[in-house]
Amino acid sequence: SQKIEQNSEALNIQEGKTATLTCNYTNYSPAYLQWYRQDPGRGPVFLLLIRENEKEKRKERLKVTFDTTLKQSLFHITASQPADSATYLCAHPSDGYNKLIFGAGTRLAVHP
Amino acid sequence: DVKVTQSSRYLVKRTGEKVFLECVQDMDHENMFWYRQDPGLGLRLIYFSYDVKMKEKGDIPEGYSVSREKKERFSLILESASTNQTSMYLCASTPGGGASEKLFFGSGTQLSVL
Secondary structure, three states: OOOEEEOOOOEEEEOOOOEEEEEEEOOOOOOEEEEEEEOOOOOOEEEEEEEOOOOEEEEOOEEEEEEOOOOEEEEEEOOOOHHHOEEEEEEEEOOOOOOEEEOOOEEEEEEO | OOOEEEOOOEEEEOOOOOEEEOEEEOOOOOEEEEEEEEOOOEEEEEEEEOOOOOOEEOOOOOOEEEEEEEOOEEEEEEOOOOHHHOEEEEEEEEOOOOOOOOOEEOOOEEEEEO
């Protein structure tokens, strides 16, 4: 069955650096991928959606790439700030498009 | 902005109790979902609904049921709570069309079953 793999280890970076998070998927290639941010004790919040025909998508300091050959999406936060510290979840539709499948998320910690 | 409201942030229940988790959305969304989230496992879909009085099983429906009597309200029911149902429960909604559109989540209910 389809799986989404995100690095389970926390990513620790220094303020001002670029954070890069990875999302890998198995089996079929989805038509699009979504990224969400989740703060402790809160529900996820939608950030970006990238379609399979879009190599790259940007929103302010966020950039997402989608490589269907590598079966991978990368999520970048440039000029990172302590306020960016959160867990970031990757998701894509199931093959029947009736639900979203989520990765377990990667926790990002940005240190001053 | 869309608001998805879950009735409780924290709940503590005893094994065997019947538990109701309530979710209300205020933007006339067609689709509503219940997920549970456990460390290392990510979000897993329990049940979803495309319309009033309609429900579909997700990936882990065992031990749960749902009710959607009104469009804005989707309830998750634990018929007889067990300790392995201790988890964070998240309700979500989407406007309509494909059920895999971006989700609007509530703040979650952290349920502890003792």
